[in-house]
Amino acid sequence: MQTSTIDSNEAAAIQAVRDSVAVCDRSHWGRIQVSDDDRIRFLHNQTTNNFQSLQPGQGCDTVFVTSTARTIDLTTAYVIEDSVLLLVSPSRRQQLIQLMDRYIFFSDKVQLKDVTEDTATFSLIGPGSDALIEKLGAGAIIGQPYASHQLFEDVRVAVGSGLATSGYTLILSSANREKLWEKIVEAGAVPMSDRVWEHLRIEQGRPAPDFELTEDYNPLEAGLWQTISFEKGCYIGQETIARLNTYKGVKQHLWGVRLSAPVEPGSVITVGEEKVGKLTSYTETEQGSFGLAYIRTKAGGEGLKVQVGESQGELINVPFVTHDYV
CATH class of the missing domain: 3.30.1360.120 (Probable tRNA modification gtpase trme; domain 1)
Known part of the structure; x- marks a missing residue:
């Protein structure tokens, strides 16, 4: 853990x-x-x-x-x-x-x-x-x-x-x-x-390298909209980011997950029989087990009930990230 x-x-x-x-x-x-x-x-x-x-x-x-x-x-x-x-x-x-x-x-x-x-x-x-x-x-x-x-x-x-x-x-x-x-x-x-x-x-949802910030994810999926200028000209990666925003193409989002039991990061997250995401970070809080996870946009958002390994989970908003298109 x-x-x-x-x-x-x-x-x-x-x-x-x-x-x-x-x-x-x-x-x-x-x-x-x-x-x-x-x-x-x-x-x-x-x-x-x-x-x-x-x-x-x-x-x-x-x-x-x-x-x-x-x-x-x-x-x-x-x-x-x-x-x-x-x-x-x-x-x-x-x-x-x-x-x-x-x-x-x-x-x-x-x-x-x-x-x-x-x-x-x-x-x-x-x-x-x-x-x-x-x-x-x-x-x-x-x-x-x-x-x-x-x-x-x-x-x-x-x-x-x-x-x-x-x-x-x-x-x-x-x-x-x-x-x-x-x-x-x-x-x-x-x-x-x-x-x-x-x-x-x-707990607050700040994405970190090797966990939420990897080559599997882009900054829009990581909820880092406040770090991106859509007004400026060309920069490394700009075409992809602009296209995702313009066509509302963000396929997954970073969420907090309130968990019923401890779970290893990397655990697959499912809804029913369908795989919808992956747990990226885990910690213990006063309220119990908690993690961060990338969840497919089409699966749902805040309040979604999920299965994470042997644990039940519920998606919650975390204050560091946003999910809004510009």
Whole structure:
């Protein structure tokens, strides 16, 4: 199983996400700096979102896809005065650097630098995040749009926790990592483990590489509509994505599944004798067993009763994903 029963410390962190504020060390996530004169045009042509509409201090979520629009990674991009900083999934750092490097041609003014080891990333998650950000002296960022970011005493503070729960992402020098972590915990944040992050990302429906983001699925099926610009011009995978939207051709959608018993990811999902999908992630929640699954569009949606291995299941909406055509 991906996630086993949580312990008391993990339960406290989950409660803090709901009631106050938790802090998660995401320093093992990749950070890639894209710089030089053509950086915006380059990323605009490489990923699903509209970079040419962004100014320094703004940002967005965007998806790297293959030429046939299969998902590689969901990343968050922060546009800075002289570069763009990409926060990428831990397992996709090297792949994305190699992928982007392949598309930098002789005349392109684009520089890539892996700054993961030189930097650290924390996420503040929960309704008490604003108060903690105030304590850290970064209150000016409160109320700004998603992925907006500012530098406060060498710490880049960005709106958005990385999950569907409100919060902030902090990017800083690795040399200051321990000092800031202690300051945040002393200010009242409850430390949150990677296991709790995984639990929450499944519960909220954030798709992850090797589970929901694979070459079997495209970003529309993954429910990442908010990361896609249908107004911009050509980019890698654009023709396939545009066609799926225009002709309402999304054949399967990502759903949450409330389960009656534990089930292994990869289990086939059926309605009657018909195979309708596959379970991609699993965790235990206070309400019982829970998973994420891709379900064929024609089979139905929210409230659909399904069979998952030996378990009964019911499809529910999860807050990170959307199913609406543009």
